[in-house]
Amino acid sequence: KFEPDTESQQVMGPYLAEVLVAQQTGDWKRADAELKKLSDYQQKWGKAVVPAKSKVDLEVFMNKVNINFKLLIFYTIIGGLLLILGFVELFRSNKNLKKVIKAVIVIGSVGYVFHFLGLIARWYISGHAPWSNGYEAIIFISWVGISAGLFLYRNSNALIPAAGFMVAVIMMGFAHGGSALDPQITPLVPVLKSYWLIVHVAIITSSYGFFALSMIIAVISLIFYIISNKTTHSIHHDTTLKELAIVSEMSLTIGLFALTVGNFLGGIWANESWGRYWSWDPKETWAFISIMVYAFVLHMRLVPGLRSRWAFHVATMFAFCSMVMTYFGVNYYLSGLHSYAAGDPVPVPAWVYIGLSVMLALSVASYVKFKVLTKK
Known part of the structure; x- marks a missing residue:
């Protein structure tokens, strides 16, 4: 008669005993032999739930390589170089500089490919789409931000791909910073075990990447006003500044379209999971607020007095605050079905105050200079 508790103890007991002996003698051969027996036991009775050896080996490799942290450093170098070279090109353009910029973009694209392969690896290991938790979503948004920068780049303005790489720097820096998110690969909660995880969440988080690109372009444009x-x-x-504004508007348009479609699809998923399409859950409400905010930004050109590029970039920069609230604020400060902390009070991070202060200072300084530059 098979008694699992007794048999498992017979396998685990000798291994633990040999580990204690090995710690004293330094000889791990017998402990390794017992570990092999334990592994064979797991494969025999838990084959249906034990991950395949290829998945285990790949996860161990990913943990050793720590590719996302290395990519953070790599993107910081690439993004910083492109920003510097992009601004230098505005004041002293030459053919050699353009070649250097293209070379840097090509090198950066290599990291972008490894970034994509890392996402595929997480998908294979976990068995589900790699944007099911906060850490994975941040990594995916970073990849989308670079994709947007490279997709909208037309070989004429290095600041556009630079903005894409800087999106990844900021996002991945947050994921690996002081308030680091947990990179552990974990099983899905029941409600996420749906094909809607691939459709709804992918579309919604993709929109964040395009909004982030426009925000970085806005910061770059305002800095240009200050130093020019x-x-x-x-x-x-009518060249660089016009192109930056056009690309930013295109990115906002794509992001708004994705966010709106994703919101409607989320309603369908909510009806399948909870029996209603809309319940004014905090996440739903703030997603709707973000749609209205970005819709206003895109229609500012129809309002007399708000048609300047300076106003557009400032609005784009501050509009991203709605996305920060939608993605982070709701999770930790409001109670709802989408919240991680169920509204538990936590201190407001210092980067919130620092970010708002920097944006306000940048707006004021660029406005003063913008008035001088446009004065006839």
């Missing part, structure tokens, strides 16, 4: 003079402004007014 009337001569450089007149040279780049």
